[in-house]
Amino acid sequence: MSWWLxxxxxxxxxxxxxxxxxxxxxxxxxxxxxxxxxxxxADREAALAVEGSMRDRFGTRVEIKLGPVGEADWATAWxxxxxxxxxxxxxxxxxxxxxxxxDAIVIDPETAFGSGEHGSTRGALALLERHLAPGGTxxxxxxxxxxxTIAARKLGAETALGIxxxxxxxxxxxxxxxxxxxxxxxxxxxxxAAALAPLxxxxxxxxSNILRNVNETLLEPIAAALAPGGLAIFAGMExxxxxLFRPVLIxxxxxxxxxxxxxxxxxxxxxxxx
Numbered sequence: 001m002s003w004w005l006x007x008x009x010x011x012x013x014x015x016x017x018x019x020x021x022x023x024x025x026x027x028x029x030x031x032x033x034x035x036x037x038x039x040x041x042a043d044r045e046a047a048l049a050v051e052g053s054m055r056d057r058f059g060t061r062v063e064i065k066l067g068p069v070g071e072a073d074w075a076t077a078w079x080x081x082x083x084x085x086x087x088x089x090x091x092x093x094x095x096x097x098x099x100x101x102x103d104a105i106v107i108d109p110e111t112a113f114g115s116g117e118h119g120s121t122r123g124a125l126a127l128l129e130r131h132l133a134p135g136g137t138x139x140x141x142x143x144x145x146x147x148x149t150i151a152a153r154k155l156g157a158e159t160a161l162g163i164x165x166x167x168x169x170x171x172x173x174x175x176x177x178x179x180x181x182x183x184x185x186x187x188x189x190x191x192x193a194a195a196l197a198p199l200x201x202x203x204x205x206x207x208s209n210i211l212r213n214v215n216e217t218l219l220e221p222i223a224a225a226l227a228p229g230g231l232a233i234f235a236g237m238e239x240x241x242x243x244l245f246r247p248v249l250i251x252x253x254x255x256x257x258x259x260x261x262x263x264x265x266x267x268x269x270x271x272x273x274x
Contacts, residue, residue: 004047006039008054009063016120016236017211021057024166025050032118040069087122088129090151100180102154107147107176123260123267124209124235125151130258131231131269132157136204139163139225141193141218142236146173146186148207153182157205162188163196194221201225209235209267212245219252223272231257235267242266 006026010018015032022030022039026046030039041047047066054064084093091104098106125148132138134156140149143162152160162173167190177183189196197206198221206222208215215234222232232254237245239261245268249256254270261267 003069004041004044005065005067005069006041006047006050006054007065007067008037008039009035010037010058011061014058014061015238016118018054018058018062019118021054022050025053044068085122087125090125090129090154092122092125092147095179102181105147105150105154105180107145119263119265120209120235120237120267121147123262123265124148124207124233126260126262127233127235127258127267127269128152128205128207129155131233132205137202137227139197139200139203139206141197141206141208141222142210142214143173143188144169144209146176146188148209149173149186149188150177150180150182152205152207153185154180160186161200162186163193163200164188164190165192166190194218197221198224202227202230204230205233206230207233207235209233212237212241215245216248219249219254223253226272229271231269231271233267233269235265237266239264239266242268 008018008022015037019030019032019037022037026039026041030037041050051064051066054062084091084097089103091098094108095106098104100106128151132155135158138152138157138160140162143149143164146162149160149162164170170188170190173188177186203225204227206225208218208222249270253273255273256268256270258269
């Protein structure tokens, strides 16, 4: 087998949607490096198929380069750049670098989006750690790999529920929860967050690490899912998008209480104004 590298360059604001699409289409882990999204395919034909689908979705907004990767190089190439990250009280990393522990979250890059390597995930996690009170309840919208749902339990949440529209992500999240020793204390469901979040509340914290346009459509469902005085955390937005999302948030009746920027990704915590 001769693996092929798929290198995608995307403009500001498209990087996360490009990464999600590349995970979905290739079935392989992806990495963001120096403004590029790197993925892999099992052979040239598979790489060309992914390229065609990516161009159908994104058109001329992306630049795509393909190239073969030697078998020996492939064995380590997709692990390059991965490391153990520390966010507050928690350490995040893949299984070959980190062992499960009360203060550790072990997540291997898989077909479900979400690892400690992404600034939007770390930003959401930083805000979750700052503002989650022990015994609180957490809803994680767009839960992907389950990393933030797992983190909520490790940070002291009484209950944590992940909601993800991608049915293939749910079993991955459940395996990750078991690996991180919280399998019996978290739940994951597949479905539309806009419909399910209000039914799953009231929650003291709702985390929405998705995309800016999706976060905008979820403002009212999130408000309906929050307990009185509850906090919403919005992530998945690059730093320039803050100027687009902030006025929408304020106009919808939210008050910003905290913000984080991590490697070009902006996350914000807000409460509904009384």
